[in-house]
Amino acid sequence: MKQYDVRGKRVLITGASSGIGQQLSHCFAREGAVLFLGCHPGEKRVLADWAGELRACYGSTVSIFPVDLSTKSGPDRLYRQVVKRAKRLDVLVNNAGLMAYGNFHEIPMERQEVMLMVNLRAYSRLMHRALADMMSRGEGRILNVSSVSAFQPTAHHAVYGAAKAFIxxxxxxxxxxxxxxxxxxxxxxxxxxxTPLLRGEGFPRRIRWYRISGLNSPERIAEKGFRAFRRGRRIYIPGLRNALIHSFLPRILPRRLSNAIAYFVLKGA
Ligand SMILES: NC(=O)c1ccc[n+]([C@@H]2O[C@H](COP(=O)([O-])OP(=O)(O)OC[C@H]3O[C@@H](n4cnc5c(N)ncnc54)[C@H](OP(=O)(O)O)[C@@H]3O)[C@@H](O)[C@H]2O)c1
Structure with missing residues (x-):
C-alpha cells in the first residue's frame, strides 16, 4: 500500500513539548516535514530547545507557537498564527492533552473544565478549521491522538475517558x-x-493495569503511530493485546461487567 509521504508537508503538532507529541515531531522531522509545533506558554523554553535539536539533527524547518489551548480564543489564535506563517497546512496532529485522576465528584470541576477545553474543545475547533481548508484543496490529513480510554467508560478518570470517546x-x-x-x-x-501526563496531581504511582499491559514508552508509541498514520490506518491501537482487549472485549462483555473490570484495573495498586 502506498505510504503518505510527509517530505515537505506542513505539519502542526499540538503539545509537542513532551511525551507522545514530542516524539511524533521527531518522526515527522526525520522524514523531512516542515514543522509547526504548539505548546503551553509555560513550556516555551523547553520547546525552543527541542526545536533546536530537530534543526541540528535533521536540518528541519521548525517554528514554535506557545498558545494556551484551554482558553476560549486559544485554538483559533494558534490556527491563525500557524496558517499565517505556513500559508497552508497539510497535516494537523491534535495531541495536547491533560488528565485528572480521581472520583468525578472529588476532582474540582474547574480542573475538569480545563481538561474539556483542551482535550475536547481545542481538538474539535482545530479540526473544524483545518478540515474546511483541507476540503477546499481536496488534500490533507488529520491525526487525532485519542486513547484506548475512548472505547469504554473509564472509572477514576471519567471525564478524560468521556472526552476521548467524544473525539x-x-x-x-x-x-x-x-x-x-x-x-x-x-x-x-x-x-x-x-509521560508527564501520568505523573500529574492525584495520579497513582502504579495502577493495576500496568501488571497486565505494562507501560509503553512515548518513543515506541510515536514510532508505531507514525507508521500507521503513513499507511492510512484510520484507527490504530498499538499492540495486539491492547487491540484485542480494548476493541473486542467491551463489545462482547455485558456493559456492567466491562465497567467493573475497568474500575478494578484502573485503580491504584
Ligand atoms: N500518557 C498516556 O498514558 C496516554 C495514553 C493514551 C493517550 N494519551 C494522549 O496522548 C496525548 C499526549 O499526552 P502525553 O501522554 O504525551 O502527555 P504529556 O507529555 O503531558 O503531553 C501533553 C502535552 O500537551 C500540552 N498541554 C497541556 N495543556 C495544554 C494547554 N492548555 N495548552 C497547550 N498545550 C497544553 C502539554 O504541555 P505542558 O507540558 O505545559 O502541560 C504537553 O506538551 C494526550 O492527548 C493524551 O490524552 C496519553
Whole structure:
C-alpha cells in the first residue's frame, strides 16, 4: 500500500513539548516535514530547545507557537498564527492533552473544565478549521491522538475517558462523511504511556493495569503511530493485546461487567 509521504508537508503538532507529541515531531522531522509545533506558554523554553535539536539533527524547518489551548480564543489564535506563517497546512496532529485522576465528584470541576477545553474543545475547533481548508484543496490529513480510554467508560478518570470517546466518535463520523475527498481523519489510540501526563496531581504511582499491559514508552508509541498514520490506518491501537482487549472485549462483555473490570484495573495498586 502506498505510504503518505510527509517530505515537505506542513505539519502542526499540538503539545509537542513532551511525551507522545514530542516524539511524533521527531518522526515527522526525520522524514523531512516542515514543522509547526504548539505548546503551553509555560513550556516555551523547553520547546525552543527541542526545536533546536530537530534543526541540528535533521536540518528541519521548525517554528514554535506557545498558545494556551484551554482558553476560549486559544485554538483559533494558534490556527491563525500557524496558517499565517505556513500559508497552508497539510497535516494537523491534535495531541495536547491533560488528565485528572480521581472520583468525578472529588476532582474540582474547574480542573475538569480545563481538561474539556483542551482535550475536547481545542481538538474539535482545530479540526473544524483545518478540515474546511483541507476540503477546499481536496488534500490533507488529520491525526487525532485519542486513547484506548475512548472505547469504554473509564472509572477514576471519567471525564478524560468521556472526552476521548467524544473525539473518537467525531473522528470516525467525520472521516466517513468525507470519504473519497482526499482528506483523511485518523486516530492513534495508545494504552498507558510513560509521560508527564501520568505523573500529574492525584495520579497513582502504579495502577493495576500496568501488571497486565505494562507501560509503553512515548518513543515506541510515536514510532508505531507514525507508521500507521503513513499507511492510512484510520484507527490504530498499538499492540495486539491492547487491540484485542480494548476493541473486542467491551463489545462482547455485558456493559456492567466491562465497567467493573475497568474500575478494578484502573485503580491504584
Ligand atoms: N500518557 C498516556 O498514558 C496516554 C495514553 C493514551 C493517550 N494519551 C494522549 O496522548 C496525548 C499526549 O499526552 P502525553 O501522554 O504525551 O502527555 P504529556 O507529555 O503531558 O503531553 C501533553 C502535552 O500537551 C500540552 N498541554 C497541556 N495543556 C495544554 C494547554 N492548555 N495548552 C497547550 N498545550 C497544553 C502539554 O504541555 P505542558 O507540558 O505545559 O502541560 C504537553 O506538551 C494526550 O492527548 C493524551 O490524552 C496519553
Amino acid at each position: 473518537q466518535s467525531l473522528s470516525e463520523a467525520v472521516d466517513t462523511e468525507i470519504a473519497g475527498s482526499g482528506v483523511v481523519v485518523c486516530t492513534l489510540n495508545p494504552s498507558y504511556t510513560d
